[in-house]
Amino acid sequence: xxxxxxxxxxxxxxxxxxxxxxxxxxxxxxxxxxxxxxxxxxxxxxxxxxxxxxxxxxxxxxxxxxxxxxxxxxxxx
Amino acid sequence: xxxxxxxxxxxxxxxxxxxxxxxxxxxxxxxxxxxxxxxxxxxxxxxxxxxxxxxxxxxxxxxxxxxxxxxxxxxxxxxxxxxxxxxxxxxxxxxxxxxxxxxxxxxxxxxxxxxxxxxxxxxxxxxxxxxxxxxxxxxxxxxxxxxxxxxxxxxxxxxxxxxxxxxxxxxxxxxxxxxxxxxxxxxxxxxxxxxxxxxxxxxxxxxxxxxxxxxxxxxxxxxxxxxxxxxxxxxxxxxxxxxxxx
Numbered sequence: 273x274x275x276x277x278x279x280x281x282x283x284x285x286x287x288x289x290x291x292x293x294x295x296x297x298x299x300x301x302x303x304x305x306x307x308x309x310x311x312x313x314x315x316x317x318x319x320x321x322x323x324x325x326x327x328x329x330x331x332x333x334x335x336x337x338x339x340x341x342x343x344x345x346x347x348x349x
Numbered sequence: 350x351x352x353x354x355x356x357x358x359x360x361x362x363x364x365x366x367x368x369x370x371x372x373x374x375x376x377x378x379x380x381x382x383x384x385x386x387x388x389x390x391x392x393x394x395x396x397x398x399x400x401x402x403x404x405x406x407x408x409x410x411x412x413x414x415x416x417x418x419x420x421x422x423x424x425x426x427x428x429x430x431x432x433x434x435x436x437x438x439x440x441x442x443x444x445x446x447x448x449x450x451x452x453x454x455x456x457x458x459x460x461x462x463x464x465x466x467x468x469x470x471x472x473x474x475x476x477x478x479x480x481x482x483x484x485x486x487x488x489x490x491x492x493x494x495x496x497x498x499x500x501x502x503x504x505x506x507x508x509x510x511x512x513x514x515x516x517x518x519x520x521x522x523x524x525x526x527x528x529x530x531x532x533x534x535x536x537x538x539x540x541x542x543x544x545x546x547x548x549x550x551x552x553x554x555x556x557x558x559x560x561x562x563x564x565x566x567x568x569x570x571x572x573x574x575x576x577x578x579x580x581x582x583x584x585x586x587x588x589x590x591x592x593x594x595x
Contacts, residue, residue: 285479287479306523308478308520308523308524309478312475312478315475
């Protein structure tokens with residue numbers, strides 16, 4: 273469920289179709305997100321999941337799967 | 350020049366903002382008018398704008414209120430689908446020598462003039478980014494370039510707005526979004542109406558063009574900056590001051 277929501281947010285931000293994305297997808301090299309895109313995606317993820325990303329965490333977030341792992345570890349259940 | 354575009358203008362019910370709204374409507378833009386305080390003035394302006402056969406809606410909002418600004422932007426985007434042109438015009442002045450400036454007055458000026466512009470840019474930013482187009486025009490002041498006695502808070506807020514303009518221009522240039530500032534000098538509006546008599550005469554004598562400007566002197570430039578003719582101009586601060594700062 274977390275993955276599906278993250279995928280939808282990324283696709284919405286980058287205007288790409290969901291079949292372009294797997295958990296192994298690199299945000300930058302595979303789907304062309306730049307730093308502003310990534311910050312925008314993170315803002316949307318924070319709003320959707322109520323999880324705060326520090327800039328350090330954001331910098332380490334390379335793949336879609338990284339976002340899934342971080343959110344699943346920090347989401348308030 | 351602006352046919353089919355939508356412009357959001359803050360502080361639009363009076364003075365420079367009002368004239369920008371009228372001129373942009375005459376150039377074909379749909380207009381989202383922000384105001385605070387006087388719904389009759391805003392509605393009267395809306396009626397004038399509707400005569401230009403464009404869409405127009407009014408939004409009462411204190412731009413210094415972060416959450417209220419967010420709601421206004423959501424409402425505007427809901428009503429117009431998108432915003433192509435943002436004019437951050439809302440502003441106040443509380444003139445006094447620094448010794449006499451009350452903390453509240455200083456804060457009010459900074460909150461409306463500087464933080465208010467930040468709030469609107471911040472909340473429109475995702476929409477601009479997603480569409481990869483848009484133009485932002487911040488109404489600054491020559492005070493923000495040169496400083497001005499008795500205008501510490503106003504000058505500081507406008508100087509900050511100029512720095513904000515350049516930052517936004519750099520940050521969003523990669524998305525095809527431009528951001529410029531207009532720095533008016535003495536323009537005849539309600540805000541400058543307290544300048545009278547010999548003081549006004551002396552001030553005007555210091556302006557090389559020997560007259561105060563009119564709101565239309567500023568609005569014509571705003572229309573140009575909002576148009577595709579200015580698509581390669583960003584991060585600029587353009588004075589409209591009759592040569593005051595030469």
